[in-house]
Each structure stands twice: as C-alpha cells, then as structure tokens.
Amino acid sequence: MNLIEALEILNQALPENAPPLRAFLACGLTPLHLQTFLAAHLRQRSPQHRVEVSTGLFGDLAGNVERLQGSSYDLLFVVIEWQDIDPRLGIRSLGSWRVVDLPELMKSASLALARLEQSLLRVSATVPTCVCLPTLPLPPLFVTPTYQACRYELQLRQLVDSFAVSISNESSLRVVSAQRLDEFSPPHGRFDIRSELMAGFPYKVSHASAVASLLALLSQNPTPKKGLITDLDDTLWRGILGEVGTEGVSWHTDQHTHVHGLYQQFLDSLASAGILIAAASKNDRALAEQALERKDLIISRDYIYPIEIHWSRKSESAQRILKTWNIGPESVVFIDDSPMEVAEVKAAFPEMECIVFPKNDSLAIWDLLRRLRDLFGKSAVSEEDSLRLKSIRGAVTLRESLELTGGSLDDFLQGADAFIRFAFGKQGADKRAFELINKTNQFNLNGRKLDESGWLRLLNDPDAFIVTATYQDKYGPLGKIAVLTGRLRDKHLEVVTWVMSCRAFSRRIEHHCLKYLFEKFSADEIAFDYEATTRNGPLQDFLRELLGVTPSPGLRLSRNRFFERIPPLSQQIEEVVCG
C-alpha cells in the first residue's frame, strides 16, 4: 500500500452508525505517515468499523504507555525506536557519543527498557497490545568500524532481545517478527534522515507502510486452521508406490528428494502442536500401510489419522475425514500434487484451502511451508492441543463400541469412570477458554465471537463470571471442553456465552453445566442470551429437548423445570475456584 492509497482508503465514506475501532499508537516519533498507514491497514481489515488511531506526545514513548487507560481502547500499538531507549541513540538529540559515556548509556538503556516493560505488562492486561522493536540502524557512535560489531552494540541488542522475550510471555502481548519485517522492508531502505531532521519522522514512506501492515496483521490474530489432509505419492514422499514399491519411495538427501522429508518434518511439527493430520491417497491400501510403517518416516505414524486409501474420489475421502474429525471444511487445508485432485476437492468443498504440492520446485516448497505456518500459526500451544488427536480416536472407539454392543448411553456413562472439573473464576492467561469461544460453532449459545479486547473487558468486569469445564474418562482426557460466561446482578443470573467442544457431545456434560450454575448461584432461574444460527443445531436440539419447545431469543429456564427434566448424571464432579 502506498501513501496515496492509504489516504484514499481513509477518505472512503462509512455509515454513520459504523462501530468504532479505537486504537492507540504509542511511539516517540512523530506518528505522521505511520499513523495514516496504520489506520488504513486497520480499516482494510475491518471495513465496517470507524477506525480511530490516537497518539501521544512526541519523544515520550514510555510516558505515553504509562498514561494510557487501556480500557478506553480496543487495540494498542507500541513502536519502539533506539532513541526511545536513550535519546543519544537517535540523531535529533545532540549530546555525547564519547567513549567514556558508553557504559553509562548501557545502564540508561537497561533502565528505560525495564520501565517500558513494567508499563507494558500493566496496560496489556486491559488491551491487546502489539509491539514493534527497533527497526532502524544504530547511529555510528561506536568505536569499531561499521562492519565490525562493537561490544556495546551487541549488549544493546541483547537488552532489547531480553526485553522482547520477557514481554512475549504475556498472552495479550505480541511482538512483530523482525525476520518478516526484513522481508517486507529491507533494512538499508528504512531510514529517512531528511524526514527525521525536518519532521521527527525517521521512516521512509515504504517502511512506515511495512511496519503498519505487520502491526495490523498482528492485531488481527485470525483463527488458525485445525487440520491438514495430505496426499502420499509425490507429496509426503517422492515416487509412485504402485510403480516403485515401498522401498522405492524416498524423502532423503542422497536421493535428491530431501524436500519431501522437510515436508514430513513440518507436518510432524504441526501435529505436535495439536494440528490434525490425515492422509488421502488413491493407492493400494496394503502397500501404502506398509510404506507408512517404514522406520525412517520423519513424521510419526501415530500422528496421521485417519488414513483414507482407496481408489474412490478424493472428495469422498475428505468428507469422511471431516466427519471423523468433526470439524468444518473451512478449518482444513488439503494438499495434493495433482492439480486435478485439488480441483475436485475444491469443487466439493469451496471453503477448504486446497493447495497443489509443488513437487519439483524446492523454493516453492519452502514458500508452501511458510504459508502453512501462517495458516496454522498460533501464539501458544495448550494442553488441549496435545489431547486433541487422542480424544478423537477415543470418540471413534466409543462410537464403534456403542454400535457394536448396542448399549445405552446410561450404561456407557456409568461405566466410563468420567470426571468433570468446573473452574470458577477469571484466569487472564487462560487462552484455551478464549479459543473455545471463538472456534466453537455447533454447541454455541448464540454464535457470537469475542475479540481480544472484549475478552479482556470481560476479565475486568466485576459483575461477570467465567466457568470452564474439563473432562476425562477411561477413554482418555478431553481437556477443557466447555466455557460459560455471564453476569449475576441482584440475584438475576444471565448466561451470555456458552460453548462446548463437539468432542464432548453425548456425555451429558451440558446438563452438568446447567446443574452446576443452578447450584453455584442458588438461582431460581437462568436467562440465556440465546440466538439460533445456521450452525448451532446441536445446542438448539439440546434446549428443545429440555424445554419441550423450540428455543427462542429471551430464553429462560426455571430451576424446577430443569431438575424435572434432567436425565441421570453419573460423572464425578469437582470444583476449583480461581482468580
């Protein structure tokens, strides 16, 4: 985006009632084009919002952050440059670059970063915060020639890196990737000394655009994809099984097929972070199974589930895999070396991201891995991520077991040794609860998503409560699978959010959730902020069964009605109060 485009985006008319998106840009430089670009990029990503980007005082980054009331904003952007760490690291302030002053400069920088860290930790508890570390070259103040790193220069960079590591531990605080910024904006083309001296704005226009673009992207935090379906021949490995046999396919350097090994390693990495990996291949099943059992396979064989190997259409395989995973096509990436297969699956599932594996192009495979990291990337890996595949396998075992034995749900639940732990309270770092609210569609009270600023407002609302439920039985743990949020005002209990993972269906956990609320709050009635959506059918079915009528907005459930209707509940319950 260039400056004229940014201005034109901001000049576009908006409806009068467009909701505001209030952002604060904290920096020590004159915000100038950075503010313009940031507003334009945010507007591009949230076209329905009236984007407002406020700024603070020139030359006072730390003070701008310290004075900030986070709750007044939806987003906070912090852009740090060297002169914010110490004015002597910039060119506008004429002081001393004497050798004898360098040790003191290091101490001053350390103190400045510590001060900034404290204020960032405070404010990020109330507003999602994105930080960009210094991007400009250091001035030539060190004694070494510019091609030799000076000890003080290295020390300065170490201070900034330590600061970045420390703040990145906070769940609501994210740091711009320096590597990605280098790609967008080469380091030698960033500094505009003329503009810095004239206007206090040290960025070339193109650099301002790149910084703003990445900050806006970082603030968006899109929901990551959940599963990847991969082909086998000429994708997971090089070669066609039917032609070269089990030992003929390869993924190693000595056979010049290393990129397939790299792809396997990448899928293994995704799986270790809780991403579901399945295989869909038109092949001889026995042969493919044999190849997948090879000891030198880089991806763990156990990570690939389910495996669809037959001669039918790939879209049929994808359909069955989606059913086993119980997720929608919009959450899945399909990869195959055949453009025809990719087109066939795309036609069946337009919402699915379908990608042709570039088998003969190493650079394109490198780009593919980076693209996949962006599609599946998340800020942190939770305990539930490591349980996901196990719980899916458990659900399949359970379903098959019920079908085989013809047993009732009551029989199953009584013999399942199930245990539910309710956690009552607000845990700011509980990203799993936030994630569940935003990724659950089927058992969802109203389908509404919650952005990070809304989540932080909820955590800071004294009238609001949050309850989470964690489940396990003899088939394995499911982890945290349900979240309820609401308010209690004058003994009036209202549930605003209620989501439950589809992996937890058919265990009567939803009945336990309501029982817990009635008992916890001694409530006579619960009001629900209910709304039907195209996807919350399971929730509608549950409420219909409980109420005896089709649920509608303004829904209320009395204590008497609930306890009259609940089926036998056999799980053990535990409560943890936190926060």
Add this chain to the structure above:
Amino acid sequence: MAELSDRLVRCFSSVFPALTQEEIRAATVASLVDADSLASVTLLAVIDEEFGVQIDLESLLELESFQKIEQYLRGKDGAGTVPNETIK
C-alpha cells in the same frame, strides 16, 4: 500530458478530500497548507511517491499554486519515471 495533471489532482485530492477537482486546480498552495503543516508534509510525501521528485516545504510554498507545481513537474522529462531529485 493530461495524465500528469490528473495524477497531481489525485495527490491533492487524497490530502484534501473535501475539495473538488476545480477547487484543487484553482488553489494556491499557501491557502491549503499554511495553517496545516501535517497536510503539507503529507502532500510532499505523496508527490514524491507519485512523481519521484522531492520538494522541500519552502520550495512548495514558492511554487505557489497547483498550476505552478504542474508546470514544474512538466518541466521534468518523463516525470514520474525520473530518479528522486531534490529541489532547493
């Protein structure tokens, strides 16, 4: 040649969206940017980006009007493709 004029109008229009094309073509620079240094810096940056010509603030005011800026840019062979140049 009309293309250059239109491109310059687009530059002015992006910075002063409330003005019509006619008002832009008739405008004096001083009346637009005197009271608003942010607008002047933005206008200079947009012209630099569009035509690859750096003009400083004093020179912008010396050029006086939209018409004179247009004439100045026409004086450049292949304006918009020339390397960055600063006028003082």
